[in-house]
Amino acid sequence: MNVDRSDMIKPPAQHDGDTFxxxxxxxxxxxxxxxxxxxxxxxxxxIIEKHLALMSPHIFQHFIKSxxxxxxxxxxxxxxxxxxxxxxxxKNDILSAQRHLxxxxxxxxxxVNNTNVGAKKNKVLMLxxxxxxxxxxxxxxxxxxxxxxxxxxxxxxxxxxxxxxCETVSGYTLKSIPEKDTILNSELATLPPTLxxxxxxxxxxxCANENETxxxxxxxxxVQIENGSIPINESVNSAHVVxxxxxxxxxxxxxxxxxxxxxxxxxxxxxxxxTGKGQRKYIERELFKAVKHICSVTSDDFxxxxxxxxxxxxxxxxxxxxxxxxxxxxxxxxxVNSDYITLKSIIDSRKEVKIxxx
Numbered sequence: 001m002n003v004d005r006s007d008m009i010k011p012p013a014q015h016d017g018d019t020f021x022x023x024x025x026x027x028x029x030x031x032x033x034x035x036x037x038x039x040x041x042x043x044x045x046x047i048i049e050k051h052l053a054l055m056s057p058h059i060f061q062h063f064i065k066s067x068x069x070x071x072x073x074x075x076x077x078x079x080x081x082x083x084x085x086x087x088x089x090x091k092n093d094i095l096s097a098q099r100h101l102x103x104x105x106x107x108x109x110x111x112v113n114n115t116n117v118g119a120k121k122n123k124v125l126m127l128x129x130x131x132x133x134x135x136x137x138x139x140x141x142x143x144x145x146x147x148x149x150x151x152x153x154x155x156x157x158x159x160x161x162x163x164x165x166c167e168t169v170s171g172y173t174l175k176s177i178p179e180k181d182t183i184l185n186s187e188l189a190t191l192p193p194t195l196x197x198x199x200x201x202x203x204x205x206x207c208a209n210e211n212e213t214x215x216x217x218x219x220x221x222x223v224q225i226e227n228g229s230i231p232i233n234e235s236v237n238s239a240h241v242v243x244x245x246x247x248x249x250x251x252x253x254x255x256x257x258x259x260x261x262x263x264x265x266x267x268x269x270x271x272x273x274x275t276g277k278g279q280r281k282y283i284e285r286e287l288f289k290a291v292k293h294i295c296s297v298t299s300d301d302f303x304x305x306x307x308x309x310x311x312x313x314x315x316x317x318x319x320x321x322x323x324x325x326x327x328x329x330x331x332x333x334x335x336v337n338s339d340y341i342t343l344k345s346i347i348d349s350r351k352e353v354k355i356x357x358x
Contacts, residue, residue, distance in 0.1 A: 020097045020099075026068045026069065027063075032260055033256060038144075038259070039141070039144040044058040046143075046147050048149060049143065051101060052131070052135055053110070053112070053124035055122055056109055056124060100126055100128060101128060109123040111123050115145065115148060136261050212266075212270075218328070220262050221253070225239065232246075232330075243320075243347075245294060245320050246320070247319065247320045248319045251280060255280070258276075293319055296345040296347060302319060304343075305317075305318050305341040305345075306341065308340055
């Protein structure tokens with residue numbers, strides 16, 4: 001099923017709606033990109049009893065400090081100066097939408113314990129089923145092992161809060177919530193959608209690659225480049241074009257993917273038994289198995305790059321993709337070579353041509 005998700009991948013800053021809409025579009029974007037990790041020990045977002053739980057006030061503090069939250073609040077709440085008052089206003093606007101679950105005592109926030117001994121007690125805002133599915137793109141993630149609820153929650157109302165037809169609640173609604181059967185094709189139930197490019201389409205465009213990890217990663221990466229979450233040639237830590245091929249600074253991009261909802265789902269299915277570092281190594285091995293990158297003359301998967309500017313002695317590690325994958329990721333757009341980094345490793349031109357022809 002070919003689903004148009006063009007509206008879903010717009011950066012949150014392009015949505016000039018109410019606080020509820022802007023906040024959750026921002027949360028969705030951060031989860032997809034991996035800027036906010038899920039179910040990590042220090043994360044502000046966890047899965048509890050199959051519901052997305054937002055740590056309060058951490059998630060709201062993060063929002064108002066972000067560019068999206070700062071610009072929105074300055075425009076729509078110009079008279080509120082202190083961050084404490086801004087957080088309070090954002091909380092009130094979100095709570096008024098009634099898209100969360102309450103404790104058995106009727107509290108909007110559910111108290112939780114961190115599983116670490118002596119850890120600080122916290123409270124979370126547990127989102128209803130429909131909103132959870134929307135933010136996670138209908139992916140089923142396991143419950144967090146780092147937090148547990150201290151009291152039961154009331155979840156009987158969640159099925160009446162919002163139907164799959166996206167009814168408004170208390171005057172609020174999220175934009176572009178598709179029906180469930182358009183989010184995840186049953187034929188691809190084990191794979192998350194790649195935000196506009198399904199795994200089947202990715203296979204077709206990249207010479208029928210059967211590597212699921214490779215397909216999921218490249219689909220995620222393509223969307224991040226298209227919506228500007230991973231800029232090209234804009235800073236040392238962004239993606240770059242060198243010798244007309246795209247280069248990813250490593251392991252920064254890998255960490256982002258591992259923290260994204262797609263990376264979390266993939267690792268949950270394929271590498272659950274491994275540690276964080278082991279999981280990243282697993283992704284690396286699977287990506288290199290696809291043979292869509294360019295190696296050095298000594299067959300190194302990682303290439304060395306010099307940092308232009310004042311500190312030219314610093315060496316940066318990166319992965320250079322071949323022309324075929326570069327063209328796909330950049331949607332056939334042509335970029336000039338980056339001014340920030342310079343290739344240090346020696347590449348065998350014959351090997352580059354051979355790889356590009358696979």
